Amino acid sequence: MAIKVYPLTEADISGAVKAIQVAFADDPYNNWIFDKSKFDPRRNVTSLGIRCRWGIRNGIFHVAKEEGSDEILGVACWLKPQRVGHVTTWHDLFEDWRLWLNQVGMNLYYGRGGLNVKRYYIWKEAQAQAQSTVWTDPRGYYFLNIMVVVPKAQGKGVGRLMMEAVTDLADAKQIKCYLESSRDVPNMQIYGRFGFKFATELECNDDGIAIKLFSMVREPNAEPQDR
Numbered sequence: 001m002a003i004k005v006y007p008l009t010e011a012d013i014s015g016a017v018k019a020i021q022v023a024f025a026d027d028p029y030n031n032w033i034f035d036k037s038k039f040d041p042r043r044n045v046t047s048l049g050i051r052c053r054w055g056i057r058n059g060i061f062h063v064a065k066e067e068g069s070d071e072i073l074g075v076a077c078w079l080k081p082q083r084v085g086h087v088t089t090w091h092d093l094f095e096d097w098r099l100w101l102n103q104v105g106m107n108l109y110y111g112r113g114g115l116n117v118k119r120y121y122i123w124k125e126a127q128a129q130a131q132s133t134v135w136t137d138p139r140g141y142y143f144l145n146i147m148v149v150v151p152k153a154q155g156k157g158v159g160r161l162m163m164e165a166v167t168d169l170a171d172a173k174q175i176k177c178y179l180e181s182s183r184d185v186p187n188m189q190i191y192g193r194f195g196f197k198f199a200t201e202l203e204c205n206d207d208g209i210a211i212k213l214f215s216m217v218r219e220p221n222a223e224p225q226d227r
């Protein structure tokens with residue numbers, strides 16, 4: 001059966017959240033930002049669910065499934081490019097407010113669930129700095145926020161299918177793509193095969209306990225990098 005990429009729907013959310021949790025279980029960024037002894041998987045499910053519902057309305061959130069099956073094999077979450085000078089609409093404000101309210105409700109109900117708030121803001125600051133130097137194109141970037149393929153389906157072209165669902169669109173519109181990877185090996189090589197090139201490192205340093213993220217940019221119609 002063929003594997004296909006579909007827009008994320010409400011019915012997919014539970015499977016998509018599980019796939020993200022499995023693929024990121026030992027991710028360096030997750031290990032740094034969460035205190036694993038206090039990690040609350042139920043809060044994490046709620047948090048990812050809120051993000052997925054926001055993404056269905058505002059982003060480009062995709063799942064990969066075998067035709068005729070409901071099993072989620074991969075998830076890709078993209079933010080749409082925003083032109084410099086983009087005027088915030090009432091809809092944007094409403095969506096920001098809705099996301100914030102849902103997150104506040106979650107924090108009141110579950111607490112922080114092991115999230116290290118200080119580190120969250122260190123990461124946000126490093127991200128803002130990187131983006132302010134790397135994002136030079138006034139037309140904006142398709143920003144790949146999350147991409148995961150469940151372990152049993154990795155290395156079989158599912159990532160490429162999900163990637164091309166958006167890079168083809170970006171090429172047609174001549175828009176650049178951007179991502180931040182929490183691993184250099186093997187992810188930079190994998191993303192290189194899709195035409196991404198290393199742009200800068202984000203160092204997130206909490207009094208000596210540090211991680212690095214690797215930001216990459218893809219020009220329209222970029223050739224794959226050598227292995």
Ligand SMILES: CC(C)(COP(=O)(O)OP(=O)(O)OC[C@H]1O[C@@H](n2cnc3c(N)ncnc32)[C@H](O)[C@@H]1OP(=O)(O)O)[C@@H](O)C(=O)NCCC(=O)NCCS
Pocket residue numbers: 023024147148149150153154155156157158159160161180181182183186187189190191193224
């Ligand atoms: C990164 C990930 C999304 C890639 O998806 P995938 O389905 O495994 O990738 P594909 O099979 O489509 O392979 C894509 C390309 O990378 C290459 N590749 C795949 N695995 C590789 C590896 N371990 N090392 C080097 N290259 C690799 C493939 O050969 C392919 O190139 P080609 O089409 O030119 O031959 C997936 O492996 C994953 O979910 N990993 C764990 C979670 C994660 O790290 N997500 C990214 C967080 S930033």
